[in-house]
Amino acid sequence: MGFSQSLYRKLIVNGLAAWPAVPSRVRARLYRWGGIDVQTTFLSARCYFSGNRVTIGERSFVNGGCYFENHGAITIGRGVSLGMEVMLCASTHELGGPDQRAGKPIGLPIRIEDGCWIGTRAVILPGVTIGAGCVVAAGAVVTRDCAPHGLYAGTPAKRVRDLPSEKTAEAVG
Known part of the structure; x- marks a missing residue:
């Protein structure tokens, strides 16, 4: 991505689309123009994309x-559903030497089912996958x-409780 494309994306995605006055449907279009695969319109303001x-799948909600x-x-x-100010960090660093512990940056995917x-x-x-139907406090x-x-x-x-799944709900009902 060239400088002008990167600047354009930043202005559209993290500038205009993040503005609270922008309607959610317009925000979704702006994200798509910025190259983000958004399949929902339930998108709140002030989000940041690096x-x-x-x-982001259908019917999902980003607060x-x-x-x-x-x-x-x-x-x-x-x-x-993502609550307010959820942070998704899909990068880390290799462990460096004593003069700089944060070594080479590496990206690891995050998947929320x-x-x-x-x-x-x-x-x-x-590198985390959150399995289908989970709640993270x-x-x-x-x-x-x-x-x-x-x-x-x-x-x-840590897992503190099991939640009903379709299979367990059917067995109970």
């Missing part, structure tokens, strides 16, 4: 102030994969 390697740091790809499934709810100010770290820091249909909370996030 790049365009982001996919205000979410941060998408995507040196690695970020994929959000269908029907996912269908139907998840990520609470306010949760942090999702590089507000303020949790997710450092490892989350198995489907669980409630995860804490720092680091």
Whole structure:
């Protein structure tokens, strides 16, 4: 991406589209013009995207102030809800020597599968997959994969409860 394209993307995606006065449907179009694969219109203001390697599925909701740091790809499934100021960090660094511990940057993908709810100010770290139907509590820091249909909370996030899935709901009903 050349300088003018990068500047254009930054102005459109993190400038105009982030402005609270922009209607959600227009915001979705602006994100698409900036190269982000957005399949929903439930997009709140003041979100930040460091790049365009982001996919947001149908019926998903992105609340205000979410941060998408995507040196690695970020994929959000269908029907996912992100609370306010959720931080998705898809990059880290190799461990460097004693003179500079943050070595070469590396991107690791983040995947949030269908139907998840990520609470306010949760942090999702590089290389994590959150299985379908999970809930991540507000303020949790997710450092490892989350198995489907669980409630995860804490720092680091741990599974604290199983949640009903379609299979268990059918067996109960």
